[in-house]
Amino acid sequence: MDGDGFPLRGLRVLEIGHFVAAPFATRLLADLGADVIKIEPLTGDPVRQWGEQVDGKSIWWSLHGRNKRSLACNLKDPKAIELILRLVRECDAVVENFRPGQLVRLGIGPDVLRRERPDLIIAHISGFGQTGPYRDRAAFGVIGEAIGGLRHLTNQAPGRTDLPPVRVGVSIGDSLAGLYAAFGLVSALWQRDRTAGDAKPRTIDVALTESVLSLMEGMLPEYGRLGKVRQPTGGGIPTAAPTNAYPSADGAYVLIAANSEPLFAKLMGLIGRPDLIGVARFSGNQQRVQNSVELDELIGQWSRRHDSETLIELLTGEDIPNSRVYTAADIAHDPQYRERGMILDVHDEAFDGPILHPGVVPRFGDEPNAIRWPGPAIGAHNEEILRGLLSMDDQEIFVLREKGVIS
Amino acid sequence: MDGDGFPLRGLRVLEIGHFVAAPFATRLLADLGADVIKIEPLTGDPVRQWGEQVDGKSIWWSLHGRNKRSLACNLKDPKAIELILRLVRECDAVVENFRPGQLVRLGIGPDVLRRERPDLIIAHISGFGQTGPYRDRAAFGVIGEAIGGLRHLTNQAPGRTDLPPVRVGVSIGDSLAGLYAAFGLVSALWQRDRTAGDAKPRTIDVALTESVLSLMEGMLPEYGRLGKVRQPTGGGIPTAAPTNAYPSADGAYVLIAANSEPLFAKLMGLIGRPDLIGVARFSGNQQRVQNSVELDELIGQWSRRHDSETLIELLTGEDIPNSRVYTAADIAHDPQYRERGMILDVHDEAFDGPILHPGVVPRFGDEPNAIRWPGPAIGAHNEEILRGLLSMDDQEIFVLREKGVIS
Known part of the structure; x- marks a missing residue:
């Protein structure tokens, strides 16, 4: 049953991403066995500064970066670009979430990457997509959620409160875009490989706004047909009661x-x-x-x-x-989650002890997947990757480090 | 570029599902070109009663059922079970979201299905998963969202209001489970086909609760390490300000x-x-x-x-x-969505005119995918499927219809 929990073993993905959406997509792929190489700046993905820190290290990162390998390099150095181009030859796919056009400006646009690897699958994630009048606008999750229509509906019914509409408690727009990117990437991969590799390039263009809109059920069709503008309904469901x-008496x-x-x-x-x-x-x-x-x-x-x-x-x-209404504490102690391997104590040497992770979703086969390793330190896999994939020797790696190309 | 927008062309999926989660998973697959055969009771999927109706027909269904084929049959009739078993031979995968054990009781459990098709991929979607002490509990989306931790965080900050925590404005737990199921299914498919078909069975076990938990960012690790129980922050983000x-002056x-x-x-x-x-x-x-x-x-x-x-x-x-904060009206008139092919007028003969659909996500290649057809009438493809896939003739179909096995 070894292969069952890790159907994506044998897939290699280069992540040139930051913050939430692209790293979430690659976490999904890595959780199912893909070899994900995350390209980070020498100072690390800025998401490492988010949320609670212990000794300057992000607890969330233990989860967000898990099962991936980190290669830290200075993308402003032409030598780093050269590394990327050599690496991409060994990869099936690239996932990126910079502003549209940014990879071109860095010298690693799609055309350049595909000169090295003609059948490369590229998944772009951005706020508004790679085309259209808004493509260059800043891509903040909360704005994607608002434009997708979710923020308007996540509120008390009209007139019930003067407080602003709440945000969904997590970066839902980014996570949805990450899910769509992972789904699209694997779909493209199947198309490529079922014909024994047809060497065609494949591009996936995911927008946060569109990922949210895609989930809005009857909202848009009902507006189009009846002119009905769907309104929020607070804690209830507009179509079912009670x-x-x-x-309760104790405030819960x-x-x-x-x-x-x-x-x-x-x-x-x-x-x-x-x-x-x-x-x-x-x-x-x-x-x-x-x-x-x-x-x-x-x-x-x-x-x-x-x-x-x-x-x-x-x-x-x-x-x-x-x-x-479960809190983090309720979840951590829930017998169903525990029984299903969905609450895992993962040893993380960055914290010299266990960190609580949610398990791998979806579950394959009878046993939950193990977490292979927690989020790595910045550049933790530099040598392993450069030696193993690019056959570099001590001297070459030494020079790259001396020149500040890698950490 | 024909193949680009429809990477899942060549995949055939049997949906034995209802309501939101499984039909959402198969919509995603069908949007990318899969041939989805939806098994419906003779009275149709009860989701057809949800939301706004025109002449007794659901507007949302135009979207929720799009690009799928409908086969209506009475699953309590052994002849219908026979049909399912013959059909499954022609399918790569089954997606279902009945209560765990229900398919076994109907006589179409995994073992029976795989007798017909040994390498069948089966994606189960349920509230709590196929195993564990809660497996038999009723699977309502709102409960999955609460147990996943999302409901607690989607609220004003503690003490700011006496109103109950709001529901995310759509069935987010069901949609997330559907996304995970589609992603898992295609991952299993790639694993099967990259080795030219290894004839192994593959099972995906998606729980609503776990799909939600999977998105909760640092909530669980931070609780485990620091004992911190994350609290809601209303319209703001706990980690960024302002x-x-x-x-505004006009109330928006x-x-x-x-x-x-x-x-x-x-x-x-x-x-x-x-x-x-x-x-x-x-x-x-x-x-x-x-x-x-x-x-x-x-x-x-x-x-x-x-x-x-x-x-x-x-x-x-x-x-x-x-x-x-976009409403349905803002979305329908947004130039970026229009330019990207994300707002489509789809002719639907059930309504004798166009219905507004969101486009296909993720976008592949340069052009948005067309919607092949809107949600079909109950059993609209009965004859096409029975003739085309099972080579039935007029007489056989006539008998099935006479006996009330199909509509």
């Missing part, structure tokens, strides 16, 4: 999803309002959606009287789908 | 991301507070993050005095990244 996050929220007839009846029994089963305004999902504010208020009056532990016990006893 | 959604919000030194200085100039450039509490990103409430208040005082059009003009004039 389903929301309900307050409990999610309840009881939007079918039998589940609704069970819930009304539980909250002591069996008289509401079968009344016209709550009969059928459409009716409940229209009266969901009243319904949520009724459920909330009940839920506020119990602490969250009790609520969960009561709901689970009636087989009504429910959950607490 | 960046938020700011109110404008996103501003000015979290570098030069952008911060420009913004302070624009809001008439150049005296704040260089003061200790706003010097450097770390300092600004610590004082972001004060900073957001100052920027908000300025932004409230202008309407959103003016704000965008002023910010763009200074080259400060900004955006309105």
Whole structure:
């Protein structure tokens, strides 16, 4: 079963990326066994400064950089460009997320790279894509999420609060773009190799904005057909009721999803309002959606009287789908995640101990994948890569280091 | 360039799915050229009842079902099971999202399917995965998102509101699971075919909860190392300031991301507070993050005095990244999306006219992919599939229809 967890073993990818989107794409590839070589500036990917630090080292990096090899070099030096060009001959694909045109300015544009490797797959990730009137605009995740339509819908219903619409709690636009890039790259790879390698170049052009828009369900078609501008619905779902996050006596929220007839009846029994089963305004999902504010208020009056532990016990006893709103602490101690190998203690010498990682998604076969190694130090694999892939000797590597081309 | 936009041409996938996650996975595959055969009950996938309807037909379905073929049959009839078993011989992969064990109960579990097709790739999508103590629990997207940790972080900062934490405006847990399934499926396919087909079975086991957790950045590692439980930060980013959604005079919000030194200085100039450039509490990103409430208040005082059009003009004039919070209407009229082929009028005979679709992501090559056809009617491809793939004749099809096996 060895090959099962690592279907991408044998794929080699050069990452010329930074921050979130491209490194997330390559983490996905590396998690499934690809050999990812990350090109970093001598000072490292600036994402290494993000989030909590211990002794000047990023904890997130242990995860974000895992299973990849790091080659640190100064891309402003022509000798480093030469290294890239030699390396790309040994690679199937390049993933990059600089501003459109930046690789051309560095002297490693697609044409130059493909002179070395004609069948190279190149995945570009940017804010707005490689073409069009906005292509040169700055690519910030939050802006991609707003232009994709997600920010507008992630909010309380109109008129319920004066606070600004919240951001999804993670860089969702970047992660989605990374997922699409990884999916596109492997699709191109299959096309290339099922015909024993057709030597054609293949290009994937992923925009953050478009990756977000791609997930917006009926929002765009419904606008086009009915002129309906979809509005946010807070904790609820616009098409199903009751389903929301309900307050408890201890200040936590409990999610309840009881939007079918039998589940609704069970819930009304539980909250002591069996008289509401079968009344016209709550009969059928459409009716409940229209009266969901009243319904949520009724459920909330009940839920506020119990602490969250009790609520969960009561709901689970009636087989009504429910959950607490998990924090990092809840996740770390969840038996299902543990059993599935989705919470892993990974030894990281940068921290002289274990770092908690989420496991590899998707899971292949019967066993969860091991994490081969945590995020490496800047340039940790310089020598290994230059010797192993480019057959350089001590002297050549010494010279490159002396001249400040590599670290 | 024909092959470029459709790298998955030649792949055939059987979808035995419903609602969002599995159909989203197969939409991604079909958009890139795969032949997706969707098995539906005679009454259709219940997702056809979701969202806005015109003459009893779902507008979202035009998008959600696009580029797929529909085969409607009654899976409780042994003759339908026989059809599935014959069809699976012609397929590379199956994507399903029923409760774990449901396919086995129907008589089309993995072992049975692989008796017909030994090298079948099977992608399972479920709430909690195919193993572990929670495997049989109901799989609702909102619960997957809560257990993945996303719901907790998508909220105003603690103490800022009594309203429940909002749901991300779309079924993000389902869509993420669909993306991971599509990525895993194509990865397994490459592994199979690069060795000219090794005839091994391959299984992908995607959980909604795990797909969400996989995107949670430093949340879990930081908890493990420091005991820090990450908390929501409303419209802002916990690691960068200023960046938020700011109110305008006309009630709209404008996103501003000015979290570098030069952008911060420009913004302070624009809001008439150049005296704040260089003061200790706003010097450097770390300092600004610590004082972001004060900073957001100052920027908000300025932004409230202008309407959103003016704000965008002023910010763009200074080259400060900004955006309105796009609604469906903004998206439909955006010139970048239009130029990139990301807003498409697709003729849909179910509606006797055009339906607005988002384009195909990721984009391959120079031209956006065409939408081959919109979401089909229930069983629209019954005859085509039974004749073309199973070589059935009129008589056989007539009998199946007479007996209510197919529609």
